[in-house]
Amino acid sequence: MGIDRARLRPSGAPFHGVMPGKQAIPLGQIDLPVTFGDSSNFRKETLTFEVVGFKGAYHAILGRSCYAKFMAIPNYTYLKLKMPGPCGVITMGSTYQRAFQCEVDNCELASAIIASEEPAPIGTDVFHEKPDSNRKTEPLAQTEDVKKSPLNPQKPRDKKSRAGAAPTPE
Template identity: 70%
Template sequence: MTPPFLQWSESAITFNQTDHLDSVLHPGRYLLVVDSIVSLKRLTKVLMDGGSSLNIIYAKTLDEMGGDRTCLHPTRAPFHGIVPGKQAMPLGQIDLPITFRDQFNYRAETLTFMVVGFLGTFHAILGYPCYAKFMAIPNYTYLKLKMSGPHGVITVGTSF
């Protein structure tokens, strides 16, 4: 009996010397910040945080994208770890399409984002729900994110 494989599991994802940056002064010191397209808007500062259990988008980013706050679903679940020593209460949550791409290959999925009312350095923070949905693999030494796409592996380099 053949096991039911997950969609997008057909491509092996590896890292090698071709992924090496021109200069890696302090491997592991820098954040993995990528470009992505969220609701047809290009966001250039999206933090890939594999330690986070949430996908977060800032209300200011949503407003600048032309997002409609009336589409927010209420949530009463506070979270911790963003504002040191304090809990944060989201304004609500919203489902948004997000696309990762390279020059010839792209992949889009819908993610649930917690919308927060405070300011941050990034446009959004993507946590392990994003990694799981895209079956994405980060490499913090090479500052690359890889995932399967319709035409092979998609490699997204850092934008920061």
């Protein structure tokens, strides 16, 4: 975007979820004006972004703080973002093809970063237990300490739920 790094403020802490099993170390934070809508009906607010030093499939990720500030409602099924504007509802949308391409790009990028040994701004401090296919698990044991409760209090003799310290396979 051509923004001087001197404009970045120190960031609080790393965040997770960008790459599986890794944390992202931000270069800093920056406040930028964001506008949704068109010239006849628009909203403009200043949002704080965490800036990272690696290539990503997305240029910006908007989260709860953005939605709260704009009073926006995302609908992931229809790929729409709606918010109140001065002249009615502002609706932003995308296509399924674009969303699919972003997902493909993100998966390819994640695979490339995980495969590389480049330690740059991505850390590997998150602990994950590796699956052990030789580990044996015992079946749940029956217990006498089972409480039966009616599913419908108006019909106590109908079906009942069972709860206990060790439930039966039933």
